[in-house]
Amino acid sequence: MSYRIAIAGAGIGGLASAALLAREGHAVTLFERFAAPRPLGSGLVVQPVGLAVLDRIGAGEETRRLSSPIARMLGHEARGRKVLDVSYPAAAPGRGIHRATLFGLLWDRVAALGLPVVTGAEIAAAPPDGAGRRLALADGRDFGPFDLVVDASGAGSRLSPLRARPLGYGAIWGTVPWPETDFPRDQLRQRYRAASRMAGVLPIGCLPGDPTPRAAVFWSMPLAELDRWPQTPVADWRAQVAVLWPQMAPFLETIRDHAQMTPARYSHGTLRRPFAPGLVHIGDAAHRASPQLGQGANMALLDAFALAHALRRPLAEALPDYAAMRRWHVRIYQAMSAAFTPMYQSGSRSLPWLRDLVLAPLSTLPLLRRGLTHLVAGTMIPPLSGTRDP
Template sequence: MPATVPGPRIAIVGGGIGGLAAGAFLRRAGFTATVHEQASALTEVGAGLVMAPNAVRLLRRIGVMAQFLRRAVPLDWGWEFRRWTDGSVLSVEKLSGVCERLYGERTYVVHRADLLDSLKAAVPSEWVRLGARCTSVDVRKDVVLLRFADGSKVEADIVIGADGVHSVVRGAVTEPLPPAYSGICAFRTIVPAQAVPDFALRRAQTLWLGPGRHFVHYPVAGGQAVNVVAFAPAGDYTDESWSSTGTIEEFHAEFSDWDPRVTDLITAGGVPGRWALLDRAPLPRWSRDRVTLLGDAAHPMFPFFAQGAAQSIEDAAVLARCLAAHANDPEQGLKQYEAARIERTTRLQELSHARRDSNHLPDGPEQKARDAALAASDPLVRNGWIYGFDAEEALTS
């Protein structure tokens, strides 16, 4: 790791996956930074996520793989699509050995909190300021002034907004586009391993597809639990907070006529979280002067391609490289970062949006054509532009 030398004062707003990844990659590049997190502790709400090779190779470079592998679950069996009524298998993609051969890394599923713990290991604890809720960002001629809810102020030379879909920093960069109502809500729950049938403990990401809905499950926490997330019509439900909850009855009502294995998992999970998916168009710009955005603050996307966290990590790696390449001109570094990232993340936003429609087709000719295409496709190869991508090497190619 390069020796840390005096440099620009870098403020990262947000201590989630993107914010801590930014801290880790900036540290590797020889910078120092302060992570301002509004919560009183660095935590993530209970949910799982997929770490594909494009993100895993970057985690390896910041030296956190040993920590990561303590709780991450490799997807050996891989991706599996099933039909909603009877669980008949539409498509299976075995990943063990294939991912490594094609892309140099495996694909894993992991609890968000476990990924966050891995990233924390790469960021000095003294860099993290907790209980710091940013309320405004004032871009001045030679400095950026941050104000916080406790009345404190911080001056920074570079500000990185990693503060999520409701980003405060975004207002200093571009005119925020109001979210649109997607008409979809998500239910989520974590089910203890002892409460689920054996088939749900397999090292597979299983997606059940049905009319207007789909249901996903995979093991997390070293196989000690199963992550369940399902998507259904939202009706008039518009609460977007991940801390919101629904009821088992509401969850059951959406999937009552599905395969009993689905409804059994719903029952075993207890009270589910529930949140609305709001649709946000890609931003035309991420940076202004010495302020930039990262992760969901820059490119929030539907979770249907399982790339949200991975793209935050890619952002962090590229941002650190660009700032290091323009150490004497941070504004130019931020411009290079935006130019390097915006086309790729916009494409993923748009593809994630489109997958909502294909996943939720009603039974009929289009659904049968989709299922036939799934059976004949090889998504691991077809999506090589996602999984084979090396965000750092792309800067020099």
């Protein structure tokens, strides 16, 4: 079966959907609000489940080449006590990668397929048109009809009915050259002051055409402080980080301007029904959470794969099938994110105590260690119910 499909949004989920659906024989048109498609953000971790989808798209090998293998996630509280230690299986590490690198790899796959791309397309609405939908743009342009509109337009989607709950903490993210340091290049490392501050260093490999190894650095803080960040002298902020974690100071030496760090605000929520006639939501348009579990891009990749798999059936059956395939994986990870995030990003005094003195010792038990490994790898349960993929 072949459908006329419009994809709203050229982020990770939108590009993955475009590539997968075109390979299935559908007539795909991609719509992007920027004049030239571009990524937003810094580093991310491609988990084994996400890498399996990239392999299906044909971008897996380049992802492995340009990313850093992440063998371990390690976190310490301010006095140096280890409170988080999660290892990946040797044969299936996470992959730290710059968002721009992953975007470029997916964009190359879409370009190779010759798909039409409409840029400068700010989506205003997707009104019904017979059995399908049209796309109405904010500048008055109108496209369609399409058998299906895929809403991959992210947390700011105008097509999604999701009203997510804003979280009280955000972060600033930046990308820096890897300095002279004894930090391992295969570990995501974090440092916490209770749950009110978190500093982190993520190896993210290199950019295409530039062999310089890089790291993503991040600093979590309450929203009120994030709002004041542009007025905070950068040198004062670097000194604040160094007090919490002196070993991170070399990573911050090249940061001289606020523009080198990107603010991020987070929200939490899930659509109970991520589809309507002729319209389906994927990625952040369907479910949003903090990045604490490192699943955001992977969830979008899995959504894209599930949708392409479901659309092998008649449309009336395909959209409920897509929702059913992803329902329990999304729900469990949303619940885990809601439970774990306040232990690392909140003003609570009791939750960091529980994290450090109860959960950290328990996590050394073999059964719980395996559970944490499956949690971060995205494999607590099969990511696509009823299939053996990806």
